[in-house]
Each structure stands twice: as structure tokens, then as C-alpha cells.
Amino acid sequence: MDRHLNLIKTDFEQTEKRIFPRFPFNYLTFKNSGNEQFVFEIKDISFTGMQLSLKDGGHSFTSDSDISGILHWQKASLEATGKVKWVSGKRIGVEFHVDDSFDSRVREFLSIDNMIDSLRPIHEFSAGVEMPANLKYWLRADGPFEVFVWRHNDGELARFQFLMMERFVEWEDGVGVKTGRILSKRDLDTPLFTEDELVFSVDEGVNSDAINFAQDILDNIGPEFLPEEARDFLKMKLNS
Incomplete structure (x- = not known):
């Protein structure tokens, strides 16, 4: 079986695994306030929480700790407060304190x-990242958004995936469109590859909100990031 595809069936839900290359630099960060200040990479984020990772050193946060600070993403910034929900080594899961003002x-x-x-076409300047041979286009905007477009050996497009915060959209040749929610992500680092393994739950039917979100992203991606013929192909398949 293709190592980038793996299906798991349980009694409760259908989940699937995908393996993706990982870009080593992340410009989406969080600096906490207080006496001990750390700069965390934001590995994942949604409207309700985020997963943080500290590259160097240690921290003193424990489950149920209050946390506050500023998120930075290119020229944008956001003040946030929240609660630490879990700690695993250098990784921290944070739930935001959400009110109407913060939600906006x-x-x-x-x-x-x-x-x-913040979008970058990684396929044009991989910066030393080992890209799979059949990965044709790779667009990345740090933690929240990535687009992967894969090809067959003959060059025709075979499948594509949108990672949009906790949402997942995929089209595969001969299978069609599916949507889901990302459940977990873990590092699969080896001496040759830097990769992430994602596990996601598969929606029953296709989630129209996820499709519309992917369409909105495509509508804003210019030809400097993705050739028009490829973008038109993706839009057509999302509507299939």
C-alpha cells in the first residue's frame, strides 16, 4: 500500500492516516507573558485553541495552568488567554478563553x-526539504493551512489535500472527494525524511463548509503560487 495512505476501521468511526513532508520552519509563534517568557512554535491552531511546541529548553507549565501572551504571524498579532489542557514533553495543548470579542x-x-x-510555494524553493518524487505542488502558510497536489507517474494529477486548521479535504483519482477532521499529528523523523503522520476522522458524506473553505482559499491563490490550469482542475474536482 502507498505509504502516504492508510485506512483504519474501528467499531466507532472510520479514521484514516496520511503522511506528509514537514517544512522545518514555522513563522507562527506564541510568546507567553509572565516572569518566565518562552517563544513557542504554534504547531496547530483553530478558533478555540492551539498546540504549542518549545524547540529548546524546558517550561514550567502544567495541566490546568492559566496561560496568556501574544500570537505572531508575519505582520499580524493577537493577544490571547487560555487554559493549559495537556502537557507532553515540550508540547502544550491550550484552550482559548473565548468571548464575542476574542472570537471576532x-x-x-x-x-x-x-x-x-504568509503563503509560500515550497515546491519552488524546498530549502533542503526532501520532497516525495510524486508531489507536484506544495503550498504552505505555517500551522493553519497547507495544500498538497500529487501526480501519477505519467504526470497527470492523482490527488490533492487541503489542511485547514482542524479540517481536511481530499480528492483522489477514481475515489472522489472526502472530508474529515484532523484528530492527531505526530512527528515521523528519520535520518532521511522529516514527516508528519496525521490521523483524521472521515465525515459521513461531504462537509459543505469544508469544501466552501477550500474553494475560498483557491479563489485567493494567484498564478505565482499555483498555475491557473492546476487551480482550475482543483476547483472542478472540489465540485465533483
Whole structure:
């Protein structure tokens, strides 16, 4: 079986695994306030919480600790407070304290406009990242958004995936479109590859909100990031 695809069936839900290359640099960060200040990478984020990772050194946060600070993403910033829900080594799971004001501000912070401002076509300058041979296009905007487009050996497009915060959208040749929610992510680092393994739950049917979100992203991606013929192909398949 293709190592990038793996299906798991349980009694409760259908989940699937995907393996993706990982870009080694992340410009989405969180600096906590207080006497001990750390700069964390934001590995994952949604409108309600985030997963942080500290590259060097240690921290003193424990489960149920209060945490506050500022998120930075390119030119944008966001003040946030929250509660530490779990700690695993250098990784921390944080639930935001959400009210109407914060909900509006976090949605603006994670807007498509800010995503486009930080978007990079990794396939054009891989910066030493080992890319799979059949990965044709790779667009990345730090933790919240990534687009992967894969090809067959003959060069025709075979499948694509959108990672949009906790949402997942995929089209595969001969299978069609599926959507899901990302449940977990873990590092699969080897001497040759730097990769992430994602596990996601598969929606019953196709989630229209996820499809619309992917369509909105495509509408804002210019030809400097993705050739028009490829973008048109992705839009057509999302509507299939």
C-alpha cells in the first residue's frame, strides 16, 4: 500500500492516516507573558485553541495552568488567554478563553487574507526539504493551512489535500472527494525524511463548509503560487 495512505476501521468511526513532508520552519509563534517568557512554535491552531511546541529548553507549565501572551504571524498579532489542557514533553495543548470579542479577533487573525500573506510555494524553493518524487505542488502558510497536489507517474494529477486548521479535504483519482477532521499529528523523523503522520476522522458524506473553505482559499491563490490550469482542475474536482 502507498505509504502516504492508510485506512483504519474501528467499531466507532472510520479514521484514516496520511503522511506528509514537514517544512522545518514555522513563522507562527506564541510568546507567553509572565516572569518566565518562552517563544513557542504554534504547531496547530483553530478558533478555540492551539498546540504549542518549545524547540529548546524546558517550561514550567502544567495541566490546568492559566496561560496568556501574544500570537505572531508575519505582520499580524493577537493577544490571547487560555487554559493549559495537556502537557507532553515540550508540547502544550491550550484552550482559548473565548468571548464575542476574542472570537471576532481570532477569526480575523486566521483570515484568508493573512493566510495568503504568509503563503509560500515550497515546491519552488524546498530549502533542503526532501520532497516525495510524486508531489507536484506544495503550498504552505505555517500551522493553519497547507495544500498538497500529487501526480501519477505519467504526470497527470492523482490527488490533492487541503489542511485547514482542524479540517481536511481530499480528492483522489477514481475515489472522489472526502472530508474529515484532523484528530492527531505526530512527528515521523528519520535520518532521511522529516514527516508528519496525521490521523483524521472521515465525515459521513461531504462537509459543505469544508469544501466552501477550500474553494475560498483557491479563489485567493494567484498564478505565482499555483498555475491557473492546476487551480482550475482543483476547483472542478472540489465540485465533483
